Amino acid sequence: MDIQNILIIIAAITNSLLGGFVYFRNPKNKLNQWFSLFVVSLVSWCVAMFLFRNANAQQDAIFWVRILYEVALLIPPTLMYFVFTLPEGQINVNKYVRFFMWLPTIILAVMAARNGYIVSGVKIGSGQEKEILWGAYYLVYNIYFLLYFSVLFFILFKKYWSASGINKVQIRFILWGTFIPTILANFSNLTLPSFNIFYFNWLGQVMTIPMVVFIVYAILKHHLMNVKVIATEIFGALISLILLINALFSESVNAVVLNFSLFGAVSFFSILLIRGVLKEVRTREELTALTEQLKKANEDLQRLDKAKSEFISIASHQLRTPLSIIKGFVSMLTEGTYGSLPNQAKEILEKINASNERLSHLIDDLLDISRIEGGKMQFKWESISLTELVSSVADELKTTADKKRLELKWDPQFYDKMIVRADSEKLRQVIMNLIDNAIKYTHEGYVEIKLAKSAGNKTLFSVKDTGIGMDGEELAMIFGKFVRGKKVPKLWTEGIGLGLYVAKKLIEEHKGKVWAESEGEGKGSTFFVELPIY
């Protein structure tokens, strides 16, 4: 036996073991079934080559070369079927196509069985590869393989492009494992022999090893973890078997007792070990599946959130235009552009105007949110005096406080300018919102605004009220999106819980901090904004 034949036999054995392993893991799976049929044709091809190379008599050589060229015909269709089953083990190919694809195989099989069609004889030389004398249709035989493999790889590449995730990895491995070995095998076992070069006529058989190994790896990659269980099982069974044989052949009674006890103990612990591994593998598989689900759910949520933000943005823009038109006409009416109006009508117009303002604030908040969340908020940074800004907001809100008979305590004389770097409009919006809330959520007493310098060269703005206050749970939540106090929605129907959320985001952009304190329900609250001094 020469080295080539040893390699061929190694190929046959390795392939049989791997093919059998894949098949018996799940004999019902179509993918496993067709893969093992493909392996059967490869192994038969190897065995036929082995026997052909080993044959000494002319008669035997002729017999085995026929078998060799017959079984080779089965390789492309079985591999094609295997490719059909990828990646999920289902065949989605029309049954007529599946029927007709066997036709060339059958015709060539009939031809190969007769002398002079594909092979017409064998010339046994001394010490070299045997020379095969070709029949009239050997070219057709070559074309069969060429066409079959071209279509097959075309399908495989197509499947590769459209696959994703683990399936893509699987097909990639199969491509790696089959493409180059197939080309080489075709070259060494079909093309070269056409030119009567038989020197490498055994290479194709050896090439089947990487092919099968890659495919098996690809198939197992789906359930790589199971390999661990199988390895543990084999290991446990092997040790137990050795110990059992050892015990059976013990010579003294003492040895029998000792060896059987050892066998029992090892078997027991092997079973425990296997169970442990099995459990671990299952848990990990479940975990992987759960992670996968979670990932998907998360992606869905993100998509939903984005769609929602886009909707808000579009809707808000559309709502804004009619509101400014209403505002324009209302002010023209109030100013008497269309003639003077009775007082009652003026009052009504004022109410329309107030509602209009409220609505437009709400829309501004919504727009702010969609800008903040989409990362599209633009800031106009400048150095401004916080003291002046607070003064102007306090002036503006004074009438609102007066209407509720609340004292608005603010004395700008106490403070210097307190220069901060900010977007004046946005900072104004935050201050306005905080003071406005203080007035809104206070029935009686006062609202007190203060400025101070805090540690680390910072300014501290605070607005304290004697209003409804908040409990700990509310304090923890109010800066969230669309969050309102527990009792608030019933008493104050306007407002949707966005002001503080927007304020927090804006202050964060200013590298500052905003927070609230309260001693409890009914005990008033204080809101703070801390900003770095410029």
Ligand code: ADP
């Ligand atoms: P809105 O005022 O529209 O409800 P905000 O985001 O401005 O939305 O406020 C969120 C919630 O925080 C309010 O619903 C209220 O429960 C609470 N809150 C805000 N300011 C005060 C305050 N000065 N006193 C008590 N609760 C307040």
